[in-house]
Amino acid sequence: MNDDKSIWSWDHALAVLPDLLWTFLTVTLIVTIIGSAIAAVLGLIIALGRRTSPRPVAGALTLVMNFIRMTPLVVQLLFAYYVFTTVPPIVLGTVIIGIHYATYMAEVYRAGIDAVPPGQWEATTALSMSPARTWTAVIIPQALRATLPALANYVISMFKDTPFLMVITVTELVREAQLYGGTNFRYVEAITLAGLIFLAASLLSSVLARRLEKKLEYTTA
Amino acid sequence: MTENLDALWRALPQIWDGVFITLVLTAGGALLAIVVAIALGLLARFENILLRGFARTIIELFRGTSLLVQLFFFFFVLPLPPFNLELPALFTGILALGLNYGAYGAEVVRGSINAVPAGQWEATTALSMSRSQRMRRVIFPQAWALMIPSLNNLLIQLLKGTAVVYLITIVDLTAELNRLRVQTDVFFAYTLGLLVYFAIAYLLTLGMNALESRAKHRLGQGVKWRDAIAGTPPVPDMKGAGQAA
Numbered sequence A: 001m002n003d004d005k006s007i008w009s010w011d012h013a014l015a016v017l018p019d020l021l022w023t024f025l026t027v028t029l030i031v032t033i034i035g036s037a038i039a040a041v042l043g044l045i046i047a048l049g050r051r052t053s054p055r056p057v058a059g060a061l062t063l064v065m066n067f068i069r070m071t072p073l074v075v076q077l078l079f080a081y082y083v084f085t086t087v088p089p090i091v092l093g094t095v096i097i098g099i100h101y102a103t104y105m106a107e108v109y110r111a112g113i114d115a116v117p118p119g120q121w122e123a124t125t126a127l128s129m130s131p132a133r134t135w136t137a138v139i140i141p142q143a144l145r146a147t148l149p150a151l152a153n154y155v156i157s158m159f160k161d162t163p164f165l166m167v168i169t170v171t172e173l174v175r176e177a178q179l180y181g182g183t184n185f186r187y188v189e190a191i192t193l194a195g196l197i198f199l200a201a202s203l204l205s206s207v208l209a210r211r212l213e214k215k216l217e218y219t220t221a
Numbered sequence B: 001m002t003e004n005l006d007a008l009w010r011a012l013p014q015i016w017d018g019v020f021i022t023l024v025l026t027a028g029g030a031l032l033a034i035v036v037a038i039a040l041g042l043l044a045r046f047e048n049i050l051l052r053g054f055a056r057t058i059i060e061l062f063r064g065t066s067l068l069v070q071l072f073f074f075f076f077v078l079p080l081p082p083f084n085l086e087l088p089a090l091f092t093g094i095l096a097l098g099l100n101y102g103a104y105g106a107e108v109v110r111g112s113i114n115a116v117p118a119g120q121w122e123a124t125t126a127l128s129m130s131r132s133q134r135m136r137r138v139i140f141p142q143a144w145a146l147m148i149p150s151l152n153n154l155l156i157q158l159l160k161g162t163a164v165v166y167l168i169t170i171v172d173l174t175a176e177l178n179r180l181r182v183q184t185d186v187f188f189a190y191t192l193g194l195l196v197y198f199a200i201a202y203l204l205t206l207g208m209n210a211l212e213s214r215a216k217h218r219l220g221q222g223v224k225w226r227d228a229i230a231g232t233p234p235v236p237d238m239k240g241a242g243q244a245a
Helices: A010-052 A055-069 A073-083 A089-114 A118-126 A131-168 A173-184 A188-220 B002-043 B049-064 B067-077 B089-115 B118-126 B131-168 B173-183 B186-218 B225-230
Strands: none
Touching: A010 A055, A010 A089, A010 A131, A010 A173, A010 A188, A055 A089, A073 A089, A073 A131, A073 B131, A073 B173, A073 B186, A089 A131, A118 A131, A131 A173, A131 A188, A131 B067, A131 B131, A173 A188, A173 B067, A188 B049, A188 B067, B002 B049, B002 B089, B002 B131, B002 B173, B002 B186, B049 B089, B067 B089, B067 B131, B089 B131, B118 B131, B131 B173, B131 B186, B173 B186
16 A cells, blocks of 8 residues: 555556546547537537528528537536437537537638738629529638638647536446546546547647648738 | 436535645646746846756756656655655645646746847836836737737646546546446546546636736727626727718
């Protein structure tokens, strides 16, 4: 028991690490990937909806969007958890985090769409393109390219918000660490390692996001 | 619906206490965050590799690990044997929120200072101002006006972040909602809670907008901040109007 006196015990660290890595791969990463996909698609739908709908609809959409953006993800998760009691928490959590981040990404898309030069719109009119073709063949491809780095940053930020899913009983990385700490009365290794896994993953993804940004800058210049 | 309202009426004092705790966490966290943000943001601009390295390490550490990891570290790890440091839960919450959002704020501060036009920096050199004079009297007031919109976003994030502190036994608004849920129905309790959070966020945004127009007004840009709050349109300057025509 003498290792309980030391600040760091490698025995505890090695005992908890496999579980943490496994939870990271099977819960945190999966939630982030599927949640990002939901956010990216739904965000685009919201952004297009706000641009193309008649005024009252667009206004209502903006109100709902701002309401979701300005209220806590945790309360939204709890709300959904007690309303949709039959849906598995992990599925529900992924959808809610996806919807929450869709409202952020919608703003990114909006900025991207606004940044497409007016000449491009005029050109589609000159070529008498249909509205659908204007959006899919001209506007969205250009808008997307400009928005990719900002979207990538929101994915990283969503990744760091996945521990909030523990409020609806999802055992993700931080909860796994807390459980180990609770049963063994040793929190330091488990929680530090959970933090290090987050740190490593977010530093790595920041580097990748920056590289993506550089690459897009270079090809558009 | 009437049962819900009755239950709400009975629970109102507790709800109000919860709102108060949420406001304390938001205010305390924001205060700590702005101090951390300015300190680290300034340090991160130093030429000295040690100072800059220190600031960057702290910034990346608190940005890169999740808020909940930091909250749990302070709450679960510090009281146990090697550290034996037991902090009050409310203080722990403010500490984690302040350091986490302060690290994000440091990047905002650094970016805004770098965004002040080069001519302003050159002018301070021409006037042979000292480093601290330059920062206090010329650069920071201009950077401050630039950074307020981003700081507002972070403030709203911080407010939303306070909702997790009930996991470390703090009885904030979310904790009170979890109790209210039992007496009323789920839909009623959480809809009410979301509306309260939204109202707080909205008021904070109004306050930050007023702060921004004040900062701009002091730089000789924009309208007086009292006019901005009151929503009265600025009186246009009519001097010389019509002369150009």
